[in-house]
Amino acid sequence: MPLIRNSYGKGRVRIMRVKRDSARHEVRELSVQAMLSGDFDAAYTEGDNSKVVATDSIKNIVNIVARDHVGAENEEFAGLLAKYFLDRYDHVSGVDIAATETKWTRIAVDGAPHDHAFVLDGNGKPFVELSATREASRLVSGVTGLTFLKTTQSGWENYVFDEATTLKPTADRLFATAMDASWLWSSVPASYPRANAAVLAAALKVFAGTYSPGVQNTMYLMGEAVLAAVPEVAEITMACPNKHYLPIDLSPFGRGFDGQVFTPTDEPHGQIECTVGRG
Template sequence: MAITLGHNQYGKAENRVVRLLRDSEPHQILDYNVSVSLGGDFDATHLDGDNRNVVPTDTSKNTTFAFAKHDDVVQPESYGLDLARHFVDDIDPVTGARISLEMYPWTRLTHDGAPHPYTFMRSGSHVRTACVTYDGAGVWVVSGVTGMTVLKTTDSEFEGFYTDEYTTLEPAKDRILATTVTAQWWHTDHDRDWQQSFDTVHGALLDAFAGHYSKSLQQSMYLMGEAALSADPGVAEIRFTCPNSHHFAYDLAKLGINNGNEVFHADDRPYGLIEGTVRRDDAPDPGPAFDPGRGW
């Protein structure tokens, strides 16, 4: 029986890159967390300690900051494409690159009734994400959002579910439905306005969540995905992770108070975890778009 080296990758994770666009009026701030993973001809460093093909992770770090001066930095997808193509096309031992980005939103402050030109507040409604995988021939771009917490105070139920001897959950005719959405969508069209595409999909997700009567979080998740694909023809597939943020009506009867379905205990764990994929029936295989182990 032989022991062999399997899939491997390396890079510099969580480079906190902030680019200030001083030439614009008003100023703009681009706040990124960038992780670089490289694959290629690196067997020798694992098997023999021969580092001649190894690009130091410090070099990856420096590159992410240097490329923040490029015009492509304004969108996470274009910034990721710029970096991935450099690592693969310009560095011989590297045959594959995966660039994962988080983009943190900042909101311009208001001063004397008008937006201030150079003062900001970090906003927390969501974090925009992107992941670019490139192997020298094919490129895969995945956009996304994480930390997007949404809640419905009514128009949500959960009834008619399967029961057995271990079921204690009572059916809910009128409940709070809340989740913190992580969504990633894969583009088959790369010649596009990335900001416009993000705004379109993000808006479709929120509109779908608000605009339907929910019978389950699974149903809501599917309708959000369906809306996203309908809104953007360049998106082939969207994947969701949606934890069910339970809100249980608190028993105030023991205190002699009628709750009236108004006071809740927000229970953070354990939680239901709902995950799923919505895709076009004619979409090609996503290849390594979502799976780093198939990236090189």
């Protein structure tokens, strides 16, 4: 029987890079997955491992490239890692790198960010995904679980109302989500960190400052704003689970609902997704 496709590699290679060539240190903590494809069929079909780069060696290469490039931004690091495999092993035809960052934020001491002390930033995990061959590459940056909320200027009205509908329309509700988003690069920005920050700033500005008739419309407007703000982004894909905050009925206790007390729940949740690109 034919072997249709195959790849292998090392996952969850955790690496902390500390750039300490000055008094102000930079930290980048990543969990990396490196997958190789190429002339490996014989390892599967015949048990011939003569061309297999051991997954332990793949882990060591991640560490080596990290040490050689402690100051590289995450997107650049992914490219350097893929290049190392493609340059070193002729029988490797493709490399897929996925790297998720654990974010650390500088501790503020007397109002000033400290040079070498950090606190864990729990909101959202940046990531990079790179698929590379010797001929071409595809680079995506993104964030998972970026959680944000607004307490008004959001509604849900004029939807299909039939025998299955129990949800009541409203022009004033809480809007909360934990967004997963990824953006495809069409060219290299002057700075990936500044461009990534601009992506999120443009999206959150729309979220905070625009009335939302529904998550769908808000996501589309956020995507439009991102493409206008960052010309190097070709398209952005977003998934926004609707984290519900349900009004609590306190009428049995002689208290009406005044938009102040809710029950948080995110199961089940609405799942809204879209991709916005350039025409």
